[in-house]
Amino acid sequence: MSIETLKLCAILIALAPLGGAILVGALGRPALRGRSHWLSILGVAVAFVCSLIVFGVVRGAHGEQTSAMISVYDWIASGSGSWFKVEFLIDPLAAIMLVTVTGISLLVVIYSRDYMRDHGEPVRGYERFFAYLALFVFSMCMLVQGGNFLLLYLGWEAVGLCSYLLIGFYYQRPAAAAAAKKAFIVNRVGDFGFGLGILLIYITFRTLDYGRVFQMVEAGVTASGDPLETGRLTAISLLLLCGACGKSAQLPLHVWLPDAMEGPSPVSALIHAATMVTAGVYMVARCGVMFTGSPTAMAVVAVLGAVTALFAATIAVTQTDMKRILAYSTISQLGYMFLGLGVYAAGSAIFHLFTHAFFKALLFLAAGSVMHAMGGIIDIRRFSGLRKILPWTFFTFVLGAIALAGVPLTSGFFSKDEIIHHAFTHHWALGLIGLLTAVLTAFYTFRMVFVAFFGTERVPEGVHPHESGRWMLVPLFLLGIGAVFAGYFGFPGHNFQHFLEPVFHDTFVARSPVPHGAEPAGFWAQYGLMFVSGALALLAILVAYALYVRQPWIPDTIRSSAGRLYTTLLHKYYADEAYDASVVKPLRTGGKVCVGLDDYVVDGLIFVVTAIPRGLAYVLRVLQQGAIQSYAMAMAIGFAVIMWVVLLSTGGCG
Amino acid sequence: MTGVGEYVVVGAILFALGLVGFLSRRNLIVMFLSTELMFQGVVVNVVAFSRLHEHVDGQAFALFLLAIAAVEAGLALGLLVLLYRIRGTLDADAWSTMSG
Amino acid sequence: MTSALPQHAYALYAIFALGALGLYCLLPRTERARTIPGIVIGSSALIGLLLFLGIRIASPTSASVYFCIFSALAILGGVRVITHPKPVYSAVYFVLVVVAVAAMLILLQAEFLAAALIIIYAGAILVTYVFVIMLAQQSGRPTYDRRAREPFAAVLAGFILMAAVAGQVSTLPGSQDATSRSARMASDESLPAAADESADPLKGSNTAGMGVLLMTKYVIALEIAGLLLLISMVGAIALSKKRAASERIEEEARPIGQIGKEVKPF
Amino acid sequence: MGLSDYLSKLAPELILLVGGCAVLLIGVTRSARPTSIASFASLIVVFLALIATFSAGAPDATASLPGLLFTSLVYYTRLSALGVGLLILLVNWYQAVGEERGEYMAMVLFSLLGILLTASANDLLVLFFAIELVSVPTYVLIGLSRPEHRAPEAAVKYFFLGAMAAALLAYGLSFLYGVAGTTTMHQVVDGVIRSNFVFGSSMGIYAVIGLLFVFAGLAFKVAAVPFHVYAPDVYEGAASPVTGLLGFVPKLAGFVALVKVFGMLSWELPLAIQWLVWIVAAATMTVGNVLALLQQNAKRILAYSSIAHTGYMLIALLVGPVAGGGPMHDGVAALLFYVTVYGAMNLGAFALLAAFSVRGKPAETLSDLAGLGKQAPLAALAFAICVFSLMGFPPTAGFLGKVYIFSSAFSLDSAHSFHGPLVVLAVIGVVNSAIGAAYYLRLVAAVYISRDEQEVVPTGGTPVRLGLALCSIAMLFFFVWPSGLVDRAQANADVVLHGQRVATVVTTASSAGPRPSDGTGAVVFLADSDVRSASDSRDE
Structure with a gap:
């Protein structure tokens, strides 16, 4: 594989989704209507295949040659070097990110084909959705493989823009x-x-x-x-x-x-x-x-990650909206990743990112499948016992759940455990928080599973539940396989970390205050923790089973007895309210003042300022009389004046 | 014998007379005749310089100016026929419906 | 640097101002005519100009006399072109200008060009003009021919421009000083002489020199000239046969500037 | 030089020439119903010329034919003129009805040929002729463009004022010739320097006068103050497709000619002329933008905007080829890039007006455009892209064009005497862009948020819509990939000064002794040697 192949692939990874997005957007409703997904799927699929090739190339490379800067073209060139280059950085980190991003995205796009239909008919804005989706993938790929901070920033902003468009899809x-x-x-x-x-x-x-x-x-x-x-x-x-x-x-x-x-x-x-x-x-x-x-920055990252992980996990315990629980779980898992970065275990953090992508995508898509079946209702209090009604969804959801919960031998188990392990070697408090969060994670995940899928069969009124179609189930199964087995990339001999080694060798690995692998690699140090965390996760699941399937009255008792704590958690530590009081309200007041200023002072100024060109315009309009010779006269007199001024100032005219 | 300066003055006068005619006469034909007068001024100018530099380049220049004059004259007269057919007058001010 | 003309341009400016005044009086107008003062002022300006241009000539040679005569003719003709209220006469006076200019060209040893000028202008272009004037002839003398448009501003603009150009004339070398150019070249050692001085194309046949030049150095220009003439012809035909609804308005029924909107003076 | 020289070096020009004549002939064999054979043939001709340009590649900077010199400016201008020319042909596809279509399309081709020759002219005469070759067909085009009486009115205004401008240009060139003693452009600078150009004793002042007249004549072509007065009326009177052409063809030719004339003098302009260009640039932007505010007619708005854009381009012209550092340090490249981009975006805006009619008449006023956003969303979007590009808004090429121009003005070394004024000028330009946004937004608003909607009937036909689409796509495309144009424009930075560089070559060659007469030596300047051999033959 030559560098040319790499370049071609890198360009295709960016261009294929973009092309898909543009084509879907341009051809749009009249030409595509219900077939819009094909172009997006094709674009993302090409990107995925190219990502795999890139991954293969990087994996096949040795030593120092694992990273390549691919210069595509100079956007704004100038004689004194390029002001802004479009270039891609391909290295193990980028390769893994690309495979993850495009792979998951591909499954999501395929899944969307059925999801974005209402009784087989495409929903309103179907083509818009697929255009945005492909654009999102493009932005993310640019972010990941961009070779300088400016491209990173552009991708960063583009991702933000796309998320805005997509979150507000049902505008x-x-x-x-x-x-x-x-x-x-x-x-x-x-x-x-x-x-x-x-x-x-x-x-x-x-x-x-x-x-x-x-x-x-x-x-x-x-x-x-x-x-x-x-x-x-x-x-x-x-x-x-x-x-x-x-x-x-x-x-x-x-x-x-x-x-x-x-x-x-x-x-x-x-x-x-x-x-x-x-x-x-x-x-x-x-x-x-x-x-x-900067040790300070690292400490901030680690503490921030640990606190966020625990914080979000505690909130998740009380939430009742399935997707909201998953959202807090995401925040919590991201906290893990930051914790991993903060304790100089970047390889583990990326590994967790990788495994998390599978099971979290799976959980969301499965939740989507539930939502699809429940007619848009997602509150777990409104239904139960879906196990029988949605068997395949249930099956895949549980696959995701065990991975998220860190049940031994699933992907989440391995990746999370590594981070906790590194956290312990760094500082016992960080490790403890990690462990605690893991327990909470297992608990709330299975709380969700037990409440929604077990118990008596109960669905919201007027809903005729049905299992989702093939377009949705196939991605779910593929993700389920990933969720369970993705962890094995990391387990035997730390392949995953080894692969990332060239990227992090000089930074995270070499600069770690606790040298990697320096502490006794004995059985208990290495596998004891694994055993403990696995056992704790299973215990938490058992507790959830006991509380929500066997003795459903207990949670209510707890809820009423721990009223203060419960409401605090239910209201997510009042974060939104705090923002509202501390930021939004003062800003509103300030905004009102500004509006007043705008209406009177600024508008007045604008009126004055715009009056100048308008006044000038009425004066200059005199020139535009419409007759040929008035124009000729304007030209001749203007030229005569120019001639004299120039000649006098160059010392001519006698 | 006369110097080039004298010819330049005469050329300038012819050019200026043409310009004055162009600016002040209302008849489109006379206006165009005035531009031909301007070109006469240029011709005098160029040939005088040609004499100064003692080569014929300037004369070729003048010959080409005649060609341009002919080109513009041909087009002008075609246009004037069209204009006259529409408004029945050669008054330049008849063509001032657009302004501002 | 030798010059044939006085160093100070103020005399020339004065003459131009006088000439401008004369021309202003002579431009056609409907209100009371100022023809007589115009002629007086104008001719005095012309005489002044000739004196100014010829002032250095202590012993008048035939060439300088001819120059005076023909330049006077050319200027007179030019004045009549733009002051005569009848377009046909303007065209005829233009022939006078062309002939006078041709004569000046002969003085400048451009015989071929002189002949070409008369043939092309007087023979071809002017005939076309007259043809169109006849075609577009209107009964009586239309108002727009009898009244100049903003004569004062026009004269001012034209003569200011002319004064700027002609006022610098003292910086030009006189060509009677045959060595001036070579002397100028020689005086500046740092720059090499441009063209070989030996071959004076003005010697011998002027026509042959032109012919060679047209076919070598200016061959592309010649081709473009041909194309331009073709375009002009095609364009003129296409334009003049274009069907357009007539909007004829009887001349008598219409005061000046009343088609479209009222045109204010500039 | 043999025929093959002409064929290889002048291939695009010859294709346009022969093709133009062929289209004329097609026009003569008229049929009863209007066909688009002539349009199609012209499209093919321009396409072939473009292919010939590409296959020839960037020409050798020293190659020449009598009166012509092929610098990389020629290459860029060919690409620009022919590329935008294709779009112009698409937009003009159905413009002339029936009988006159052959003539009409041939005029477009000849006008493009004029631009190409302007870029390669190495002789004042050829330059003058090339400019005329650009102009004369446009007079015919305007006159033929539509049956309404405003068209002949526009034609007569443009033609008469154009004739006056041509006289000014000729007069100026005669003085330049008189001062320099040669009509060959790359030798002019020698002659002018010899006559002590800048604050001349001898004839220097006449070089300044000549330059002023030439500037006046060319300022008319590019519609710079005070020679802009005709533009609004002419733009309004001509049919929209022709107006789109008028925004590009004379402007490109005029600016290329200005670049050549300034380059001929190695950009060593007297301070007074630099200030003149400064003032003209400032006045042009201001007048254009300010007067556009008052207009209700979309074509007049775009006409005044065209004047304003000339002002921006004059900034870059003033900066000249090589300035300092920064994103764009080369004023000429910025100028060339901008003219091309302007041509396409302006054409796109007029293409929309050409593509729709309201109440049986082509769309023209702002109120005519109301309802377009709903009835023809795609066309409205393309129009909006073009207008946003005119406004200088990302992500369009117009934005980059403005960035290039302003940054070129800022890039001059701060020790340079004209650094301060250029910065001030750029600031004036930015302020003017802000004023401009006001009326451009009115155009967009008219399309999208006007109330009383009109029944908009698409009349332009597919080619016009295609032209509109391509114009807007080009705006986006060249935002993403400006190097495609800029790299080629920047190649001119050194060769634009060919006057100086070539003059040096000539000097060294002539000082090295007589040229080898057997023709095997490196005969760099054929035109020059021809003259010499011609004069030799005369001596015999």
């Missing part, structure tokens, strides 16, 4: 419109920090190329040759982290993600599993050289 519904707006605005807050971070990078290093920036960070110099201060590196890292918090829904910018459920279920799956939310994790891993250069 007729006020909740959807509000959720889309919320997602966009909260992301903007994070992006503001992110943009500042990139600006600071440019100011410090005078370039936005990954290669040159990372080189300079490693050498500890700035563009002017001065030594790079750690404080500045910390500032850059924290600003970038701010963006990551927005995209990956970490505290305190997590509030948009649960609301994003208002979008169609495939969108939720796409956003939560493979794209968008993983962008923050990817970015921190990509910029590892900066983060690891």
Whole structure:
């Protein structure tokens, strides 16, 4: 495989979904109508195949040659070098991300074919949906394989835009419109920090190329040759982290993600599993050289991740909306990933990202299948015993659930365990939080399973439940296989980490205060924890079974006895209310003041300012009399004046 | 013998007379005749310079100017026939419906 | 740097101002005529101009006399072209200009061009003009021919421009100083002489030189000229046969500037 | 030089010439019902010329024919003129009805030929003729464009004022010739320097006068203040497809000619002329934008916008070929890029007007456009893209064009004497862009959010819609991939100054002794050697 093949693949990965999006968007309703999905599926499928090829090429490469910068073209070129290049960075990290993103996306797009139909008829905006979906995949691919910070930023923003469009897909519904707006605005807050971070990078290093920036960070110099201060590196890292918090829904910018459920279920799956939310994790891993250069930043990442993981898991325990539970679970799992990054276990974090993509996509799609069957109702209190009605959905949902819960020998078990393991070696408190979260995760996951699928058969009124069609079930099964077995990529001999080694070797691995593999690799150290966490997960599932299937009165008792705590959790620690009081309300008031200013002061100014050109226009209009000779006269007199002025100022005319 | 300066002055005068005619006469034909007068000024100019530099390039220039004059004259007269057929007048101000 | 003309252009500006005034008086107008003062002022300006141009000539040679005569004719003809209220006469006076210019060209040793000028202009272009004038002849003398449009502004614009151009004339070398050009070249050592001085194309047959030049250096220009003439012909035919609804308005029934909208003076 | 030289170097021009004549002949064999054979044939002709251009590639900068010199400016201009020319032909497809279509289409082709020759002219005469070759067909086109009486009115205005401008141009060229003593452009600079151009004792002042007259004549072609006055009336009077052509063809020719004339003098302009261009640029943008605010007629709005865009382009012209650093350090490249992009986006806007009619008349006023957004959403979208590009909004090529122009103005070295004024000029340009947004938004608003909707009837036919679509797609495409144009435009940065560079070559060649007469030596300047051999033959 030559570099040419790699280049072609990289370009196709970006262009195929984009082409699909453009074609679907351009041909649109008149030409495609109910067949729009084909173009999107084709585009994403091409991207997936190319990603696999890229993955193969990178896997086949050895040593230093595992990363390649592929220059596509100069967007704005100038004589003194390129101002902005379009280039792709292909390395193991990018390859894994690409395979994950395009693979999951492909299944989601296929799934959407049936999901976005109402009794076999495409819903309104069917082609719009598929155009956005393909555009989303394009944006994410650009983000992942972009070779400089500017492309990263463009992809970053494009993903935000696409999520806005998709979350607000049912824009007729006020909740959807509000959720889309919320997602966009909260992301903007994070992006503001992110943009500042990139600006600071440019100011410090005078370039936005990954290669040159990372080189300079490693050498500890700035563009002017001065030594790079750690404080500045910390500032850059924290600003970038701010963006990551927005995209990956970490505290305190997590509030948009649960609301994003208002979008169609495939969108939720796409956003939560493979794209968008993983962008923050990817970015921190990509910029590892900066983060690891600043212990402060690393500590912030680790603590942030741990706190978010626990925080979101506790909320998830009380929620009743199936997709909302899953959303908090996503926040929690992302917290794990950040925890992994913070404890210098970037390989494990990416591994968890990889496995999480499978089972979370599966869970969302299965939840979507439930929703589809329940006529759009997703509150687990409204139905139960679906096990019989939706057997295949149930089956796949459970596959996802055991993976998420960390039942031994499923993918989630391996990846999560690695992170907890690393957290323990770093600091016992972080490890403990990780373990606690794992227990909670197992509990709320199976709470959901038991409430929804077990017990007496009960469906909302007027709903005629039916199992979903093939287009939906096939992706579910494929994801189920992934959810169960994806973990084996990581287990024997740490293949996964080994593959990522070249990327993280000089940063996360080498700079870790606790050298990887330095502590006794004895059976108990390595497998004891695994045993403990696995046992705890199974225990939590048993407890959930006991509480929700055997003795359903117990939860109610707990609920009433722990009233304060329960309501706090139910209201998600009042995060939205806190934002409302601390940010939204003052802003509203400020906005009203501004409107007043705008109406009177600014409009007045604008009136004055625009009066100038208008007045000038009425004066100049005199020239446009309409007769040939008045025009000739204007030209002649104007020219005579020009002639004299120029001649007098050059010293002519006698 | 006379210098090139004198010819340039005469050329400038012819050019300016043409310009004045173009600006002040209302008859489209006379207007166009005035542009021909401007070209006469250019011809005098060019040939005088040709004499100054002692080569015939300028004369070729002048010959080509005649060609341009002929081209414009041909087109002008075709256009004038059309205009006259429409409005029945050669008044330049008859063609001022568009303005502003 | 030798010059044939006085260094100061103020005299020339004065003459131009006088000429402009004369021309202003002579331009056609419907209100009271100022023909007589126009002629007086104009002719005095012309005489002044000739004196100015010929002032250096201590002993008048035949060439300078001819120059004075023909330039006077050309200017007179030009003035009549733009002041005569009848277009046909304008065209005829234009022939006078062409002949006078042709004579000046002969003085400049451009015989071929002089002949071409008369043949092309007087023989071809002017005939076409007259033809169109006849075609578009209107009964009586239409108002628009009898009244100049904003004569003052027009004269001002034209003569300001002319003064700017002609006012610099003292910087031009006089060609009677045969060595001036070579001297200028030689004086500047840093720059090589442009063309070989030996071959003076003005010697010998002027027509042959032109012919060779047209077929070598200017062959592309010649081709373009041919194409332009073709375009002009085709365009003129296409335009003149274009069907257009007539909007004829009887001349008498219409005050000036009343088709379309009222045109304010500039 | 033999026939093969002409065939290889002038292939696109010859294809246009022969093709134009062939289209004329097709027009003569008229049939009763209007067919589009002539349109189709012209499309093929331009397409062939484009292929010939591509296959010839960027020409050798020193290749020449008598009066012509093939710099990379020629290559860019060919691509630009022929590329936009294809779109122009599409938009003009059904313009002339019946009998006159052959003539009509041939005029378009000849006009394009004029642009090509303008770019390759190396002789003042050829330059003058090429400019005329651009203009004369447009007079005919306007006159023929529609039966309404505003068309002949536009034609007579454009033609008479154009004749006056041609006289100014000729007069200016005569002075340049007089000062330089040659009509060969790359030698002019030598002659002018010899006559002490800048603050001349000798004839220097006449070089300035000549330059001013030439600038005036060309300023008329590009519609710069104070030679812009004709533009609104002519744009309004001509049929929309022709107006789309008028926004591009004379402008490209005029700016290419200005680049050549300024390049002929190695951009060593006297300070007064730099200030003149400065003032003209500022006035042109302001006048165009400000007067457009008052218009109700979409064509007049676009006409004034065309004037404003000339102002922006003049900024880049003033910057000249090589300035400092930054995203775009080359004013000429910025200018060339902008003219091309402007041609396409302006054409797109007029294509929409050509494609629809309201109450039996072609769409023209803002109120005519009401309801288009609903009745023809795709066309409205394409129109909106073109208008946003005119406004200079991302993601369109117009945005990049403005970025290039303004950044070229900023890129001049701060030690340079004209740095400050250029920055001020760029700021004026930015302010003007803001004013411009006001009326462009009115155009978009008229399409999308007007109230009393009109019954809009599509009359343009498929080719016109195709042209409209291609114009808008080109705007998006060249936003994503500007290098396709900019790289070629930038190749001119050094060769634009061919006057100087070639002059140096000539000087060294002539100082090295007589040229080898056997023809095997590197005869760089055929035109020059021809003259020499011609004069030799005369001596014998």
